[in-house]
Amino acid sequence: MYENVLIVHGGAPTAVMNASLYGVIKEAKDSGVCRHVYAARGGTQAVLTKNFIDLLTIDEQTIEQLPFTPASWIGTSRFHVSDEDYAMMVEILLAYDITGVFFNGGNGSMDACGKLAKAVKAHPQARQKGIRVVGIPKTIDNDLAITDHAPGFGSAARYLASSVQELSQDVASLPIHVCIIESMGRNAGWLTAAAALAKTEESVGPHLIYVPEVAFDEEQFLDEAKCLYEKHGGVVVVASEGLRTKTGEPIVKPIFQVGRSVYYGDVSAHLCNLVIQRLGIKARSEKPGILGRCSIAFQSDVDREEAVLVGRAAVKAMLEGRSEVMVGFERIGSEPYLCRTILIPLEEVMLHERTLPVEYIKNAGRIDESYLTWCKPLLGSALASFPKRGL
Known part of the structure; x- marks a missing residue:
């Protein structure tokens, strides 16, 4: 059974957004079951225009540079998505045989992530196909609910x-x-x-x-x-x-x-x-x-490593059949510092500002x-x- 996945960046970029992108690519490759890792070139609007690039076709040297590259390498946006747009997105996912979708962003992106998941559940064919939707946190404001912190903040x-x-x-x-x-x-x-x-x-x-x-x-x-x-x-x-x-x-x-x-x-x-x-x-x-x-000169090494980690965790969760969740962090200790990834229901995150x-x-x-x-x-x-x- 193979998987085709899609990653979408939303909202303002950060110094480690591409590190999460790197984590998605590496975990997808390591899984051995992902045939295509599509990226929407320019955020949510790019999904509607089908402006995709297959990241598995990108040379390895470029991929290895991503964790140390600022902003969003695939582009992002603040495009407002209507209810009709979500329904259209589902049709596009089916047309491209996409089984997993990742939204990397903050409050607005997690809201979009949750709404797309609901649109998938409302579509009989998409529901039967088992399309999964997973959120990857990103915000310098650190205002996402439940998670101890979000990549980009550090x-x-x-x-x-x-x-x-x-x-x-x-x-x-x-x-x-x-x-x-x-x-x-x-x-x-x-x-x-x-x-x-x-x-x-x-x-x-x-x-x-x-x-x-x-x-x-x-x-x-x-x-x-x-x-x-x-x-x-x-x-x-x-x-x-x-x-x-x-x-x-x-x-x-x-x-x-x-x-x-x-x-x-x-x-x-x-x-x-x-x-x-x-x-x-x-x-x-x-x-x-x-x-x-x-x-990038002041990029936190902990922030970069954790951004890669949440990208990988999102792919693992999707491959395990999880959907309508966001990867988050639970802190175990501060001195010494230790955190572990957790999965948070999207409904607990969507537009809940912390x-x-x-x-x-x-x-x-x-x-x-x-x-x-x-x-x-x-x-x-x-x-x-x-x-x-x-x-």
Whole structure:
């Protein structure tokens, strides 16, 4: 009995998305039963246009480069799929004799994965054929439900922590301004909180970290920034792009929104303007943005290895007859770090956004030590070590 499988990438890419693609390809080859491993070139819309490539025809040298290649090698999208589209997808799966489908993505992709699985169950021929649908997690926001974490997060967290660590040294060297770094993370502060791993001594940043789970208080921010500036001279602040007031309004009105996709205004620039105008202190804004999710230079080795692992686990689950599940992680321990893969019903994941738990937040502007214990292993090898400032 042979299998033909299809993998689809959805949503924003990460530094290890191709590592999961590599895991799917390698496990499919090792199984000895996969005749074709199709990839949709350009996300879900490519399924409807039948824009497929057979990854088993790609040379081995290229395949071996995938775990160290940023973004999505096969292309991704934020294409909105209608109910009619799902029905059409099922017909295409049947036409290509595809028996297994993998969606690699975040909340939206897991929703699409679950809806396709339901469309398969509603189609007598597809149901009889036993088409299986499995989710492969991916998100820098780390907001997928149930799983301890998702591939993509560790590398983005390493980039942010390392960048904040380096910038904090610069600000401490020339302590004349407040520097504000804006982090991605629409509703969840997992990534923003990772900046706390950069903290090594009291006088060096980051000094304040603001996550979207805590209402942003403008006056409190200005008071703390002023006090810290008077004490240290240079202040480093890390702020989530999704900060909101106590009424739930974004502190900077989004400049564009389509469905779940929100393009926020410049939060870091807004906070800098407040510091300059209200406090009369020099301020600079930094917004890594996409750089923070595509960096191979700061790719976490743990993140890369786990991304390969979930790709392989998804193929194994499909070949064992499992469907309507997402591969996830269950943490066994943090010191030493150990996780195992688990299978989570898609209905428990679909559009269930997991935010940063309150126990990881000390108060507005500060992150609890328990978060650091949880997060640190995901960054892989140790961050750079700098001597304590003795001047």
